[in-house]
Amino acid sequence: MGPEEDTNSATARAHPRPAPTLRRAATALRHGTGTTARTGRQAARVTLAAVAAFYIGLYSLHDPVTATYALFTAVAMAGLSRIPGTGHQRAAIVIRVLPAGWILVTTGTLLAVHTWAAVTGMLMIGFLLPFAAVAGPRLAGAPPSLQLLYILPCLPPYTPQTLGERLGGMTLGIVLLVLAESLLLPDPPTTSYRTLSADAALTAARCATELTHPPWTISAKTRTAARSAGDALHPFHVPESERPAGPGPQERALAHTGMAARVLLARLQEMPRPGPGQPHPQSLALLREIATSARHTAAALRTGRPACPGQLQDALAVYRHLRTARRPKPPPR
Secondary structure (H helix, E strand, O other), X not given: OOXXXXXXXXXXXXXXXXXXXXXXXXXXXXXXXXXXXXXXXHHHHHHHXXXXXXXXXXXXXXXXXXXXXXXXHHHHHHHXXXXXXXXXXXXXXXXXXXXXXXHHHHHHHHHOOOHHHHHHHHHXXXXXXXXXXXXXXXXXXXXXXXXXXXXXXXXOOOOHHHHHHHHHHHHHHHHHHHHHHHHOOOXXXXXXXXXXXXXXHHHHHHHHHHOOOOOOOOOHHHHHHHHHHHHHOOOOOOOHHHOOOOOOHXXXXXXXXHHHHHHHHHHHHOOOOOOOOOOOHHHHHHHHHHHHHHHHHHHHHHHOOOOOOOOHHHHHHHHHHHHHOOOOOOOOO
């Protein structure tokens, strides 16, 4: 082996081939769960949807207005708005706001006849759209892009005769964006709040069951699982798209269920060990009913069917009666 070959080998070792690095980067982009990977996937989807929308409008339909609105809609709805969740969840939100986009583009086109009319419409729309936040965190991210769908047709020139092309371009941009969000580079699935609540309820049932058997305490393994299940339901640990923050009865019920599961897990972990003897029979009966009710709640959360009515209220009433009943006075000596 000559000195030239040694130099080439050293150079190859010092400068590795870029193929493995690019392969690792592509794998991280496709399967990663971090912020960088999620942002990269969304950027790729938005870029492909915007380029395809503009190309179809300009070179297939030969309509610059359609191409402009298709490009602007794809960028506004995905790049300039903040809709949390996976690609499928964002696609569901985008397709739901399509009728609102039609109304805003039509309103902006018609009100652009006078500056004062466009400004008045902007004041009203800018006041009403932020109230979409009460519908939950997903819809709360759409108002910025919807405002832009009103602002763009308000810009000069005033050409109401192009309303059809504007609506067609906006629809084309949204349709391509929905397809890109649903099919390209799918995000890893997230655990729903319903599943987290069901897991917490099963963990609470296991804690209550262990408290009904000797040594009348929770094992270290179960205590760790209970602490993890309670922490998983904390709002800071739940993905923003999965938080039950909407005003509907289902969201409110899920929020109350998760809070009740966290409180139950904390109370079960704080239960003191009994004295030398066995716990009171009514205490054991209450713990058994708690375990049964927690299992029924977990099954209802997983299947969507109503939970079977148990005897938890009766056991709790008996337990409270025994705790509040006055003890008989000792007989006089």
